[in-house]
Amino acid sequence: MKRILIAIVLLGLVASPAVAKVDLVTLxxxxxxxxxIYNSADLTLVRESRALTLKHGANRLQFSWANTLIxxxxxxxxxxxxxxxxxxxxxxxxxRVTNLGVWNISSEMSGKVPVEITYLTSGLTWRAFYMGxxxxxxxxxxLQGYVVVTNTSGEDYENAQVRLVVGxxxxxxxxxxxxxxxxxxxRPNQPYGIEGSIKVKRDCMLAKExxxxxxxSYALDEVGKKEIIKEGLxxxxxxxxxxxxxxxxxxxxxxxxxxxxAVPVVNLYKYEEERYHQxxxxxxxxxxxxxxxxxxxxxxxxxITVYRTVDPDGHLSYTxxxxxxxxxxxxxxxxxxxxxxxxxxxxxxxxxxxxxxxFHPNGTIRGWDEIRRHKVDVKNTREIPVKIExxxxxxxxYWDIETGGDFGAFEAVDKDTVKFTxxxxxxTNKEFTYVLTTYHGNRIAAWKPRTADSTGPN
Amino acid sequence: MNARPAMALxxxxxxxxxxxxxEARIKLxxxxxxxxxxxxLDNARATLVEEERVLTLxxxxxxVDFSWNGVSIDVDSIRLRVLGHPNDVTLLNVSYPPxxxxxxxxxxxxxxxxxxxxxxxxxxxIDRLIAYKGVADKDERNLALRSFIILRNxxxxxxxxxxxxxxxxxxxxxxxxxxxxxQLLFFKREAVPITKVWxxxxxxxxxxxxxxxxxxxxxxxxxRIKNDAASTLGEFALWGGKARVFQDDGxxxxxxxxxxxxxxxxxxxxxxxxxxxxxxxxxxxRKMREQAINERKTTGGTTVLYDMDEVIAAKIENFKDxxxxxxxxxxxxxEWRMVDCNxxxxxxxxxxxxxxxxxxxxxxxxxATVELNMHYxxxxxxxxPPNKH
Numbered sequence: 124m125k126r127i128l129i130a131i132v133l134l135g136l137v138a139s140p141a142v143a144k145v146d147l148v149t150l151x152x153x154x155x156x157x158x159x160i161y162n163s164a165d166l167t168l169v170r171e172s173r174a175l176t177l178k179h180g181a182n183r184l185q186f187s188w189a190n191t192l193i194x195x196x197x198x199x200x201x202x203x204x205x206x207x208x209x210x211x212x213x214x215x216x217x218x219r220v221t222n223l224g225v226w227n228i229s230s231e232m233s234g235k236v237p238v239e240i241t242y243l244t245s246g247l248t249w250r251a252f253y254m255g256x257x258x259x260x261x262x263x264x265x266l267q268g269y270v271v272v273t274n275t276s277g278e279d280y281e282n283a284q285v286r287l288v289v290g291x292x293x294x295x296x297x298x299x300x301x302x303x304x305x306x307x308x309x310r311p312n313q314p315y316g317i318e319g320s321i322k323v324k325r326d327c328m329l330a331k332e333x334x335x336x337x338x339x340s341y342a343l344d345e346v347g348k349k350e351i352i353k354e355g356l357x358x359x360x361x362x363x364x365x366x367x368x369x370x371x372x373x374x375x376x377x378x379x380x381x382x383x384x385a386v387p388v389v390n391l392y393k394y395e396e397e398r399y400h401q402x403x404x405x406x407x408x409x410x411x412x413x414x415x416x417x418x419x420x421x422x423x424x425x426x427i428t429v430y431r432t433v434d435p436d437g438h439l440s441y442t443x444x445x446x447x448x449x450x451x452x453x454x455x456x457x458x459x460x461x462x463x464x465x466x467x468x469x470x471x472x473x474x475x476x477x478x479x480x481x482f483h484p485n486g487t488i489r490g491w492d493e494i495r496r497h498k499v500d501v502k503n504t505r506e507i508p509v510k511i512e513x514x515x516x517x518x519x520x521y522w523d524i525e526t527g528g529d530f531g532a533f534e535a536v537d538k539d540t541v542k543f544t545x546x547x548x549x550x551t552n553k554e555f556t557y558v559l560t561t562y563h564g565n566r567i568a569a570w571k572p573r574t575a576d577s578t579g580p581n
Numbered sequence: 582m583n584a585r586p587a588m589a590l591x592x593x594x595x596x597x598x599x600x601x602x603x604e605a606r607i608k609l610x611x612x613x614x615x616x617x618x619x620x621x622l623d624n625a626r627a628t629l630v631e632e633e634r635v636l637t638l639x640x641x642x643x644x645v646d647f648s649w650n651g652v653s654i655d656v657d658s659i660r661l662r663v664l665g666h667p668n669d670v671t672l673l674n675v676s677y678p679p680x681x682x683x684x685x686x687x688x689x690x691x692x693x694x695x696x697x698x699x700x701x702x703x704x705x706x707i708d709r710l711i712a713y714k715g716v717a718d719k720d721e722r723n724l725a726l727r728s729f730i731i732l733r734n735x736x737x738x739x740x741x742x743x744x745x746x747x748x749x750x751x752x753x754x755x756x757x758x759x760x761x762x763x764q765l766l767f768f769k770r771e772a773v774p775i776t777k778v779w780x781x782x783x784x785x786x787x788x789x790x791x792x793x794x795x796x797x798x799x800x801x802x803x804x805r806i807k808n809d810a811a812s813t814l815g816e817f818a819l820w821g822g823k824a825r826v827f828q829d830d831g832x833x834x835x836x837x838x839x840x841x842x843x844x845x846x847x848x849x850x851x852x853x854x855x856x857x858x859x860x861x862x863x864x865x866x867r868k869m870r871e872q873a874i875n876e877r878k879t880t881g882g883t884t885v886l887y888d889m890d891e892v893i894a895a896k897i898e899n900f901k902d903x904x905x906x907x908x909x910x911x912x913x914x915x916e917w918r919m920v921d922c923n924x925x926x927x928x929x930x931x932x933x934x935x936x937x938x939x940x941x942x943x944x945x946x947x948x949a950t951v952e953l954n955m956h957y958x959x960x961x962x963x964x965x966p967p968n969k970h
């Protein structure tokens with residue numbers, strides 16, 4: 124149902140907008156409408172064009188938006204022809220009526236004038252989500268992207284050009300908060316935004332409604348494939364959906380964004396006790412570049428569900444689900460698919476000793492070394508090769524390490540972290556050792572700093 | 582009709598006013614119309630209203646009653662100025678009737694005369710806001726800047742027509758009713774040069790995006806607008822207000838880039854509007870060394886003073902297909918000395934270093950990468966160093 128109304132009000136018949144009045148109005152139709160919807164904020168820029176019939180002299184244009192979520196402070200009107208003959212004198216929000224603005228226009232001409240009306244509204248959102256399907260050998264993945272547009276704005280937008288913006292816009296006030304203010308710019312000595320908006324939380328019912336709509340959108344499935352034109356603007360990416368769409372209030376629409384048949388992927392398994400406890404966590408990594416059959420545009424953030432093809436008939440097995448961050452062109456992404464049990468890393472402290480004690484003449488201990496010998500077993504039980512990263516964090520900056528066995532690539536990550544990277548063939552084990560010496564008290568003086576470019580053990 | 586308190590000016594002959602000011606007053610009066618009203622909004626804390634009226638005064642003593650029921654006037658701010666015959670018309674005194682928002686001027690007049698007077702007072706709950714709208718061109722070099730003034734009248738008084746003044750720009754005539762808000766275009770400039778600024782502040786943003794489990798770190802992006810003649814501005818200070826910034830999309834439409842609030846910007850200074858975050862520039866910063874050196878000890882062997890030898894390594898990657906200049910802010914607290922730094926910096930204050938790092942666009946091989954390596958020593962730290970058991 125349409126709730127936005129625009130009317131040319133004949134000036135002579137209006138007693139006062141504040142009181143009982145008799146209006147004689149003409150209702151110009153909306154010719155075109157464009158929606159630019161942001162994914163990082165509940166924000167949509169609406170641009171609509173209408174043809175007004177102005178008379179010579181003073182005209183009043185009344186715009187009302189009952190039961191919608193329009194921010195009245197964002198209302199703007201621009202004549203698209205004869206701009207030099209049309210003077211928009213002011214925009215007045217009359218007293219004691221809500222959701223109504225009146226443009227006072229002085230026109231030196233009479234006749235039809237195309238105008239563009241823009242405003243910001245809340246309640247239109249979009250989000251991206253992805254489906255990944257790994258091949259049997261898990262070397263490549265079919266990656267399908269989708270966008271879901273949801274309209275809870277209270278207004279039906281018919282035959283609208285829909286544009287989606289990827290990027291993190293900085294806004295001060297929630298548009299929904301501004302839309303609900305009793306006075307568009309508040310009152311003197313009362314902030315109308317910024318501080319006030321922090322306290323505002325979206326209505327739970329509304330949020331629930333959005334969730335329901337989002338979930339319902341899955342059932343809609345693909346409604347005809349449309350091309351999405353992607354282009355960069357400032358720090359944003361703009362996706363323009365081909366043609367026009369009607370998104371009635373309360374409805375969602377799902378559209379395919381892209382479909383890449385074979386993205387080369389690396390299965391990376393990570394072990395880091397401080398972050399993942401005693402679990403091995405699986406990551407799927409690839410880069411948004413040409414080598415990976417991607418790289419034309421950044422990909423917006425969303426969730427990805429990853430499956431694996433398990434047989435020639437294309438039956439699937441669920442592998443995991445992950446958040447998918449915004450990936451610039453050229454950047455690598457790691458999708459955390461959660462802990463696994465089929466790749467094992469088991470560090471064992473094999474020996475502990477202390478040495479090199481320093482004593483003060485009064486007999487107290489002033490320094491010593493601690494030596495720990497660790498054995499690390501790495502096991503790949505899968506039928507495909509895997510790559511494993513083992514990170515070890517030390518609680519001190521004063522350490523030396525000696526490595527042994529099949530430890531793969533070694534890197535000192537920062538002042539208290541090292542990383543071993545191993546590649547294991549299917550169903551194989553590897554074992555490596557390291558001896559960690561830490562220096563304490565006055566023994567720190569015996570420690571020699573690693574050079575800035577050193578990546579190997581001392 | 583809506584019954585609402587309003588201001589009234591009542592001119593009356595003394596004998597027609599009731600027995601005493603302290604009691605109920607009966608008034609039979611002429612009601613002089615407002616001749617001109619000026620609303621002056623040049624001070625954000627109070628609005629000054631000046632109104633001119635013509636009083637019909639008779640020879641001798643006149644009493645003029647001014648009341649403002651339901652309107653919030655600073656009573657001590659009310660002034661009356663005689664404009665027509667200042668030598669013949671004399672304001673003798675001002676009386677305040679009890680329990681009323683009113684005052685009575687006693688005016689002596691040499692002859693019967695129609696006299697123009699100006700009454701001024703500070704009125705609450707009527708003010709103005711400033712808002713900006715900017716539309717950047719597609720190349721982000723210039724901004725079409727417009728400034729709006731928003732009048733808000735919740736004073737209880739209707740102003741059918743007022744001459745509205747602010748401290749710069751042209752005055753304008755507008756009526757504004759009680760509880761009405763009015764937005765007017767104040768000034769516009771078609772092509773104000775802008776500089777785009779990316780800023781990484783090491784004290785505010787995460788150092789290693791790899792630790793964030795697949796979440797982005799946004800590098801704040803701002804537009805800088807200089808308030809000077811070269812920018813077609815510079816005539817007056819730009820008042821503080823909310824700014825919404827859009828960009829021409831090259832297809833006859835715009836997208837919204839972001840919004841920010843600017844404080845007052847004096848002539849010669851720059852307005853900086855933070856519009857959003859870039860996720861196409863990635864900074865990975867790590868501390869590679871933190872070593873206590875030059876320890877000074879008591880005779881008992883306890884360390885009481887030491888220096889800390891530190892190495893910071895930062896990798897800055899530009900994934901954009903356009904070049905960018907990143908302002909990187911590093912902080913070294915206390916007393917310190919730089920040992921080696923591979924990039925040039927400006928020391929902004931005792932503990933703040935600012936690097937301006939030019940990043941080329943990405944190429945077919947991947948992102949453009951610049952590395953910062955900073956080796957410094959923090960001096961004369963007291964007590965025992967960390968990690969010392």
